[in-house]
Amino acid sequence: MSQQNEIGLELKGLSKVLGGRVIIDNLDLQVKKGEMVSLLGPSGCGKTTTLRMIAGFLIPDNGTVTLAGKDVTTIGPEKRPSAMVFQNYALWPHMTVFKNVAYPLKVRKVNKAEIEKRVHDVLGVVNLMHHKDSRPAQISGGEQQRVALARALVQEPDILLLDEPLSNLDAKLRVKVREDIRDLQRRLGITTVIVTHDQDEALSISDRIAVMKEGKIEQFSTPEDIYNKPATEYVANFIGSLNRYEGSYSNGQISTGSDVVGVRPEDVTFDSKNSAGAVEATVSLVVPRGHFHEVYLKAQ
Amino acid sequence: MANEVQPLNLHTKSWSVKIILAIFSILMLILVVGPLVWLAVHAFATEWKFPSYKPTGLTLEWFRKVFEVQALKEAMKSSFIISPIVVLVSAVICLPAAYASARYNYWGRRTFLIMMFSANAFPKIGLFATIATLYYFLNLMGTIVGVIIVQVLGTIIYMTWIPAAAFASVPKNLEEAARDAGASKFRVFRTITLRMAMPGILVAMVMSFIYAFDEAQGTFLVGAPNIYTMPTAMYAIVETYPIQVTAVFSILLTIPSVLLIGLARKHIIGGQLAEGFQIK
Ligand SMILES: Nc1ncnc2c1ncn2[C@@H]1O[C@H](COP(=O)(O)OP(=O)(O)OP(=O)(O)O)[C@@H](O)[C@H]1O
Ligand SMILES: [Mg+2]
Numbered sequence: 378m379s380q381q382n383e384i385g386l387e388l389k390g391l392s393k394v395l396g397g398r399v400i401i402d403n404l405d406l407q408v409k410k411g412e413m414v415s416l417l418g419p420s421g422c423g424k425t426t427t428l429r430m431i432a433g434f435l436i437p438d439n440g441t442v443t444l445a446g447k448d449v450t451t452i453g454p455e456k457r458p459s460a461m462v463f464q465n466y467a468l469w470p471h472m473t474v475f476k477n478v479a480y481p482l483k484v485r486k487v488n489k490a491e492i493e494k495r496v497h498d499v500l501g502v503v504n505l506m507h508h509k510d511s512r513p514a515q516i517s518g519g520e521q522q523r524v525a526l527a528r529a530l531v532q533e534p535d536i537l538l539l540d541e542p543l544s545n546l547d548a549k550l551r552v553k554v555r556e557d558i559r560d561l562q563r564r565l566g567i568t569t570v571i572v573t574h575d576q577d578e579a580l581s582i583s584d585r586i587a588v589m590k591e592g593k594i595e596q597f598s599t600p601e602d603i604y605n606k607p608a609t610e611y612v613a614n615f616i617g618s619l620n621r622y623e624g625s626y627s628n629g630q631i632s633t634g635s636d637v638v639g640v641r642p643e644d645v646t647f648d649s650k651n652s653a654g655a656v657e658a659t660v661s662l663v664v665p666r667g668h669f670h671e672v673y674l675k676a677q
Numbered sequence: 678m679a680n681e682v683q684p685l686n687l688h689t690k691s692w693s694v695k696i697i698l699a700i701f702s703i704l705m706l707i708l709v710v711g712p713l714v715w716l717a718v719h720a721f722a723t724e725w726k727f728p729s730y731k732p733t734g735l736t737l738e739w740f741r742k743v744f745e746v747q748a749l750k751e752a753m754k755s756s757f758i759i760s761p762i763v764v765l766v767s768a769v770i771c772l773p774a775a776y777a778s779a780r781y782n783y784w785g786r787r788t789f790l791i792m793m794f795s796a797n798a799f800p801k802i803g804l805f806a807t808i809a810t811l812y813y814f815l816n817l818m819g820t821i822v823g824v825i826i827v828q829v830l831g832t833i834i835y836m837t838w839i840p841a842a843a844f845a846s847v848p849k850n851l852e853e854a855a856r857d858a859g860a861s862k863f864r865v866f867r868t869i870t871l872r873m874a875m876p877g878i879l880v881a882m883v884m885s886f887i888y889a890f891d892e893a894q895g896t897f898l899v900g901a902p903n904i905y906t907m908p909t910a911m912y913a914i915v916e917t918y919p920i921q922v923t924a925v926f927s928i929l930l931t932i933p934s935v936l937l938i939g940l941a942r943k944h945i946i947g948g949q950l951a952e953g954f955q956i957k
Contacts, residue, residue, distance in 0.1 A: 432857055433856075433857075434853055434856070434857075453856065454853070454856045454857045455856050455857070455858075455859045455860055455861060456859075459857075460857060460858070461854070461857045463850050463853075463854060465850065467848070467850040467851050467853070467854035468854075469851055469854070469855075469869060469873075470873070471872055471873060480855070480858050480860075480868075481858035481859050484858060484859040484860045484864065485859055528854075528858065532858065532859070
């Protein structure tokens with residue numbers, strides 16, 4: 378499987394100053410062909426800026442963008458092999474769903490019969506055939522999101538870029554649509570970068586996650602690694618909750634020291650206060666969370 | 678005793694409000710429509726003098742007369758040639774400026790629009806008089822070009838303000854989405870930006886047309902005695918012909934504006950263009 382190691386997208390030494398501030402700072406990222414990678418980070422850390430440099434809406438001050446083996450650093454978005462789904466969908470209100478999806482093909486001078494066929498196919502994929510003559514204002518947020526996705530997919534892009542595509546959907550729909558996206562992405566084997574600040578989303582649909590902090594990538598690894606072996610305290614804190622101890626860890630015990638030890642809540646067990654390594658605590662709050670309870674403890 | 682819920686006496690209240698509204702509506706109607714009715718009756722009346730409450734008879738004679746007099750025919754022709762040209766010239770000059778200003782930053786746009794506005798804030802007659810002196814120098818007095826320029830000046834405010842707002846209201850990411858879909862900058866402008874700003878541009882064009890069609894001061898000062906448009910011909914008519922001819926001419930002068938506003942209403946306000954603007 379040579380595809381496994383082919384590079385779909387590569388960012389090298391990417392930097393960008395906006396409004397006199399360094400927004401992206403010497404950022405490197407390598408995404409394999411057919412891989413789905415999340416850019417995860419708090420608001421304002423530069424996720425959208427990074428995505429916009431990949432799509433071609435922003436030219437980096439430094440560094441290179443390589444898509445499908447081609448250096449595209451300075452060429453316009455219309456000439457890049459990428460397609461983007463915008464955070465607020467950016468559907469054209471004066472066109473029907475069909476026309477929205479057909480637009481990229483019309484621009485590429487695809488003949489009418491083929492446009493018809495490809496648009497119908499992709500609308501079938503996102504389950505929207507019945508809305509092909511509706512206007513964006515007449516369909517729901519989730520449906521608009523799927524139109525935006527269809528408009529990107531119809532271009533058969535090498536790279537699919539998604540900027541928080543699910544943030545406007547309600548919780549239930551969000552889970553369904555993200556699974557749909559993941560399923561499609563796998564089936565079509567499209568190299569995908571998805572921006573999110575939702576850790577659940579990142580953990581559940583990515584092959585790898587790039588955790589960002591202030592314009593840099595703090596850690597880039599599989600969801601398992603990011604969760605179980607966070608490289609820094611920042612990453613550990615950003616994903617999941619954490620019990621923080623100052624001390625050193627050895628043989629299952631925390632003793633006084635200058636390091637920081639993090640313990641995931643689910644790894645905490647209850648035991649008698651005399652057992653080795655135990656920390657004495659009282660229960661301060663119990664929050665029922667459906668299939669589990671969150672128990673807050675206060676160390677003595 | 679159970680608490681009786683006292684219903685709000687909305688009924689009477691709404692009736693009194695309704696009556697007041699009705700009175701105002703009727704007053705407005707009399708104010709707006711009254712003169713028009715008076716005009717219309719005159720246009721078809723053989724004669725209608727003060728003490729009499731109705732005209733002596735009805736006739737189409739005055740319409741025939743208007744279309745018979747060479748000078749009036751000329752004036753009508755000039756009007757229908759000059760006004761569309763003015764709209765087009767104004768659009769060609771102003772729309773790029775409006776687009777550019779919409780893409781400026783906030784302060785750049787403000788400054789530009791306020792400049793355009795203040796140019797229109799002076800009393801026009803002063804401006805026209807100055808222009809007239811310039812025209813003598815440039816040999817533009819009494820020429821069609823001269824009249825067109827004078828009328829274009831007055832339309833600039835409509836052709837910059839309204840389209841600038843329309844362009845500025847096109848969300849930037851709709852343009853970006855089109856670039857991303859593979860469209861060149863020009864194609865994005867044509868198929869997205871211009872298309873979405875079209876309702877505003879059409880409104881600006883309608884208003885400019887109405888302005889140009891109705892413009893008399895500058896046109897008279899610069900065009901007479903070589904060029905008369907319908908409103909400037911009116912000066913002569915009032916002096917020379919019976920009042921009925923003036924009435925007919927006024928009605929003819931009103932028709933294009935009414936038609937255009939009707940069209941604009943149908944296609945811009947009620948049409949799908951408006952619907953397209955309901956972005957969430
Ligand atoms: N054109 C610009 N001029 C000046 N500053 C900008 C510009 N665009 C973005 N920034 C700044 O760059 C920083 C990163 O912005 P960016 O949109 O990439 O964040 P983000 O990670 O996508 O955040 P969010 O999760 O809120 O979308 C922000 O602090 C923002 O204010
Ligand atoms: Mg963002």
